[in-house]
Amino acid sequence: MGHPHRLGIVGLGNISAAYLDTLADSAQIRITAVADLDTARARTLADRLPHARALSVSELVASDEVDTVLNLTIPAAHAEIALAAIGHGKNVYGEKPLAARMADAREIVAAALAAGVGLGSAPDTVLGTGLQTARHAIDDGLIGRPLAASAVMVTAGHERWHPSPDFYYQSGGGPLLDMGPYYVAALVHLLGPVRSVTGAASRLRGTRTITQGPRAGAVIPVDVDTHITGVLEHDSGALSTITTSFDGAATDAAPLEVHGENGTLSVPDPNRFDGETRFFELGATQWRPLPTAAGYLDSARGIGLLDFIAAGPDRAARANGDIALHSLDVMTSLLQSAAEGRRLELTTTTERPLAVPLTAREVWSQRE
Known part of the structure; x- marks a missing residue:
C-alpha cells in the first residue's frame, strides 16, 4: 500500500488519542490530514503533527495526499464516511462496529470490493x-x-x-x-x-x-x-x-x-x-x-491498522471487513x-484469520 502510508483521520474524539499513541511516530505511517466536526480541535491536532493538515471531511476523503481513511466517528456516521472515502478510491479502516445497520455494512463491503480498495475494522485487541x-x-x-x-x-x-x-x-x-x-x-x-x-x-x-x-x-x-x-x-x-x-x-x-x-x-x-x-x-x-x-507484544489501539497496511497478496489483513x-x-x-x-x-460467514506469531514491539512498531 505504499511506504510511508499516508493516513487521514476522521473523528478526533476520545478514542483517537489511543490510536495516535501507536501511529503518530511509526515509520509505516504518515498522518497527512485530520478532520473533525470541531474544527478547532482538528487545527490543534494538525499543529502537533509534522505532516498533517486540518481539512473538512469532504476535503479529506477526496485528498490526493490520503491513501487510507481512519474512520473514528460515532457508529451512526460510520457508513456515510466509509462510503464517501471508498467513492474516492480510498482504503478504509474504521472503529467498530462496521456500521450501525447490517444493510449499511453490506453496502460498505460491496462498495469496497467493487472499487478494489481495502477495508478493515476494529477491534484489534x-x-x-x-x-x-x-x-x-x-x-x-x-x-x-x-x-x-x-x-x-x-x-x-x-x-x-x-x-x-x-x-x-x-x-x-x-x-x-x-x-x-x-x-x-x-x-x-x-x-x-x-x-x-x-x-x-x-x-x-x-x-x-x-x-x-x-x-x-x-x-x-x-x-x-x-x-x-x-x-x-x-x-x-x-x-x-x-x-x-x-x-x-x-x-x-x-x-x-x-x-x-x-x-x-x-x-x-x-x-x-x-x-x-x-x-x-x-x-x-x-x-x-x-x-x-x-500475538503482537505490547500492542495497543492501531495495531490492526498496521497489520492491515502490511497485508498483501500473500496474507489478508487480520482485522478485515x-x-x-x-x-x-x-x-x-x-x-x-x-x-x-x-x-x-446467519446470512454471512468468514474465514478464521491467520494466527499472529509472537512479534516483538520493535518489529511491528518500526518507530521513526
Missing part, C-alpha cells in the same frame, strides 16, 4: 498476546476438541464515566453493538465463524443520568435494549454463550472461557491486548498460567432473534 496465546493453545490441541465458550461483559453503563454518552443509548449503540464486537471477534478467532444465534434482551430503564463532565446531571433517553444474552452455534459445532449488559453493577465471572474435552482455558478480557491465559486440565486441582506464545461484517451479522441477528423470539440462521 484480538491480535494482542492475550487472545493469541489462547488461540495458540487451542490450535496446538491443549484442550482437545473445543466444545463451548462463555463470554460475559457487565457494567453499570457508560454514563458513569463518559462526558457525552448519548450515542451509546441510541440506534447502533447498546452493550452488544458497543462492547460485543470485542467478544464476538474473539470467539470467531478462537472457534471460527457462527452459523446461527438465539437471543433474548431487556431494558432496565428508559433514561440515564450523566454523572461526569460538564453535562453532569443531564438526563438522556435510552432507545436500545441494555441487557442482551444469547447462544451462538459455530460451524464447528461448538456453542458459545454471550452476555453484554449496561444494567449490572459488576461481575466476578471470567470475561471469556473456552471449554474442551481435555480442559478449560480462561482467556483475558478481549477489550485488552494482553493478560494472562490460564489452563485447567481435566483431572487437575488448580489453574496454571500459560506462557505468552503468540469480512470479519467485521460477520461479527455485525452475529450481533444484529441476536437482537432480531430477541425481538422475534426465534432462532436465526
Whole structure:
C-alpha cells in the first residue's frame, strides 16, 4: 500500500488519542490530514503533527495526499464516511462496529470490493498476546476438541464515566453493538465463524443520568435494549454463550472461557491486548498460567491498522471487513432473534484469520 502510508483521520474524539499513541511516530505511517466536526480541535491536532493538515471531511476523503481513511466517528456516521472515502478510491479502516445497520455494512463491503480498495475494522485487541496465546493453545490441541465458550461483559453503563454518552443509548449503540464486537471477534478467532444465534434482551430503564463532565446531571433517553444474552452455534459445532449488559453493577465471572474435552482455558478480557491465559486440565486441582506464545507484544489501539497496511497478496489483513461484517451479522441477528423470539440462521460467514506469531514491539512498531 505504499511506504510511508499516508493516513487521514476522521473523528478526533476520545478514542483517537489511543490510536495516535501507536501511529503518530511509526515509520509505516504518515498522518497527512485530520478532520473533525470541531474544527478547532482538528487545527490543534494538525499543529502537533509534522505532516498533517486540518481539512473538512469532504476535503479529506477526496485528498490526493490520503491513501487510507481512519474512520473514528460515532457508529451512526460510520457508513456515510466509509462510503464517501471508498467513492474516492480510498482504503478504509474504521472503529467498530462496521456500521450501525447490517444493510449499511453490506453496502460498505460491496462498495469496497467493487472499487478494489481495502477495508478493515476494529477491534484489534484480538491480535494482542492475550487472545493469541489462547488461540495458540487451542490450535496446538491443549484442550482437545473445543466444545463451548462463555463470554460475559457487565457494567453499570457508560454514563458513569463518559462526558457525552448519548450515542451509546441510541440506534447502533447498546452493550452488544458497543462492547460485543470485542467478544464476538474473539470467539470467531478462537472457534471460527457462527452459523446461527438465539437471543433474548431487556431494558432496565428508559433514561440515564450523566454523572461526569460538564453535562453532569443531564438526563438522556435510552432507545436500545441494555441487557442482551444469547447462544451462538459455530460451524464447528461448538456453542458459545454471550452476555453484554449496561444494567449490572459488576461481575466476578471470567470475561471469556473456552471449554474442551481435555480442559478449560480462561482467556483475558478481549477489550485488552494482553493478560494472562490460564489452563485447567481435566483431572487437575488448580489453574496454571500459560506462557505468552503468540500475538503482537505490547500492542495497543492501531495495531490492526498496521497489520492491515502490511497485508498483501500473500496474507489478508487480520482485522478485515469480512470479519467485521460477520461479527455485525452475529450481533444484529441476536437482537432480531430477541425481538422475534426465534432462532436465526446467519446470512454471512468468514474465514478464521491467520494466527499472529509472537512479534516483538520493535518489529511491528518500526518507530521513526
